[in-house]
Amino acid sequence: MIEFSAVSKTYRSLLGKRVPAVIDFTLAVREGEVLGLAGPNGAGKSTLIGLLLGYMAPTSGVVSIDGERPRTYIERYGIGYLSELVAIPPSWRTENALRRFALLAGVEPSAVQREVDRVVDQLGLDEHRKKLIKQLSKGNLQRVGLAQTLLCDERVIILDEPTHGLDPMWTQRFRDLVASLRRPDRTIVIASHNLDELQRISDRVAIIDHGRLQRVVDLKATNAGGVQAPYRLLVASGIEHVPAVFPDAVPSGVHEFNLPERPLEQLNAQISELISLGTLVVSVAPMHTALEQQFREAVAQ
Amino acid sequence: MTVPALPRRRARLLRYGGWQARDYLINVAVISIGLFGLMGTLEIMQLGAMEAMAMGNRAFVANLGRMRAQSFMHVFAIYATVGPIVALSGIIANDRAMGYVRFLFAKPLNPLLFYLQSFLVRLAGYFAVAGVLLAAYGYFDPVGDLERVAVGLLLGFVAYGGVLFLASALTKYDGLVTVAFLLLATLAWGKWETATGVRRFIPYLFPPVGKFSDVNNWVANLNPFDPRAPAVFPGKWVAWTVCYGVACLLLGLVALRKRALVKA
Numbered sequence: 001m002i003e004f005s006a007v008s009k010t011y012r013s014l015l016g017k018r019v020p021a022v023i024d025f026t027l028a029v030r031e032g033e034v035l036g037l038a039g040p041n042g043a044g045k046s047t048l049i050g051l052l053l054g055y056m057a058p059t060s061g062v063v064s065i066d067g068e069r070p071r072t073y074i075e076r077y078g079i080g081y082l083s084e085l086v087a088i089p090p091s092w093r094t095e096n097a098l099r100r101f102a103l104l105a106g107v108e109p110s111a112v113q114r115e116v117d118r119v120v121d122q123l124g125l126d127e128h129r130k131k132l133i134k135q136l137s138k139g140n141l142q143r144v145g146l147a148q149t150l151l152c153d154e155r156v157i158i159l160d161e162p163t164h165g166l167d168p169m170w171t172q173r174f175r176d177l178v179a180s181l182r183r184p185d186r187t188i189v190i191a192s193h194n195l196d197e198l199q200r201i202s203d204r205v206a207i208i209d210h211g212r213l214q215r216v217v218d219l220k221a222t223n224a225g226g227v228q229a230p231y232r233l234l235v236a237s238g239i240e241h242v243p244a245v246f247p248d249a250v251p252s253g254v255h256e257f258n259l260p261e262r263p264l265e266q267l268n269a270q271i272s273e274l275i276s277l278g279t280l281v282v283s284v285a286p287m288h289t290a291l292e293q294q295f296r297e298a299v300a301q
Numbered sequence: 302m303t304v305p306a307l308p309r310r311r312a313r314l315l316r317y318g319g320w321q322a323r324d325y326l327i328n329v330a331v332i333s334i335g336l337f338g339l340m341g342t343l344e345i346m347q348l349g350a351m352e353a354m355a356m357g358n359r360a361f362v363a364n365l366g367r368m369r370a371q372s373f374m375h376v377f378a379i380y381a382t383v384g385p386i387v388a389l390s391g392i393i394a395n396d397r398a399m400g401y402v403r404f405l406f407a408k409p410l411n412p413l414l415f416y417l418q419s420f421l422v423r424l425a426g427y428f429a430v431a432g433v434l435l436a437a438y439g440y441f442d443p444v445g446d447l448e449r450v451a452v453g454l455l456l457g458f459v460a461y462g463g464v465l466f467l468a469s470a471l472t473k474y475d476g477l478v479t480v481a482f483l484l485l486a487t488l489a490w491g492k493w494e495t496a497t498g499v500r501r502f503i504p505y506l507f508p509p510v511g512k513f514s515d516v517n518n519w520v521a522n523l524n525p526f527d528p529r530a531p532a533v534f535p536g537k538w539v540a541w542t543v544c545y546g547v548a549c550l551l552l553g554l555v556a557l558r559k560r561a562l563v564k565a
Contacts, residue, residue, distance in 0.1 A: 077409055078310050
């Protein structure tokens, strides 16, 4: 559905200095897929999204959506896009802003109010309908941005830092929303710094750094294979048995230990032994997720 | 799985024109009426004060018609020159600088059509504001031939507005750049029109805005050389300046297509 073929983008300063933002980036995003885009600040995520929206042209290479140039595709069909910075004129009122966007999204004029009501309800914006955009909090503004993304039934949705400014409740609702948006004919790209979020909602995550694609993590395969990472063990009682079963455990808090990484089979066997000795285990969890681990490795390279 | 063909969608741009008109009314029309209304009021007050001071002086009374026409010409000239700049300022640059383009052009919408429609909506708004100002001015003093006024306003909008449109497609300081450019054009024509050598070609890089101002005389039917003769329409200079404006407008559309809509 979306294809980057050997795409590079170099900016030029006024003095002619060349700054490469994306270098030889090749990636295909399939229909029905949720792709996460992760990378440190300045890695090139925003440039990639700008290229994908056709807001700028690549210096070399080709970007395509459904086989067409991005602007051609967007001007014919539109896409759902939530930008990192939700920029809407501050003097517009929330409901009017959504009505405007609905018209521009190609919603039938007779259906505009219905669609606006739907997204207002979906994103809990009813009490903010009549407010000026400048009166909205960061989180509410983010929800308006998300609402305008969902005004039409889009085949391609691009979300740039979608949970930026959302409170924990709305962050969770956002995850549910993305889950509900999944469809075999819909492609979703989510750029985020929040690896935990990407881990929960993406099928694959492309990790970029210094403008290059470092690796693509298939989360289904990675999660199935387990995580090779240090673990954190929390016990409620029977703490005295821990050093015997885990000689390499390092106390890290009250009833809490850090365990160096080990194969899952070994870990499970040791936990069973600990439980059989009468220790009540509260939790044992990797200190970082599979994606975090991959991210660290990719960015360190 | 077979995915159904994607139906083509189009932004309801004509409907959106209503919102663009509303933005113009709130952001530009009110302030334009206030600003240019004040200038017109000052002109009328000045004429009234002169009439009071003349106290029926026969020479003054004989010349009153021409003085009224001159007063109107001053007001018209200001609106026909500054009005398009006020009306169009920020037309593209503001959306770019503020990042509004990001949401707008993720919709099935061609930026060229969007801004061309915005240009036309602002033209209509410029005429609507002129209508209000003319009605107010006409209450106190005659406004002359309305057809000429309309033609003069349209020519001014295309000539100066085209330059501003291009500036707005290229820079966020569009109003400032346009004013500077028009000043430079006036200076270039004033200084080098009769120069010899290579310098005599310099003015031809700019629109002849100084000569274009003869349109104002034509609108007020004032012949600066012979008070009794009718004003002459400066066809050559108008054609040049308006063509320059249209060319700038077209270049602005090209720039809009070629330049990045946002900076990452």
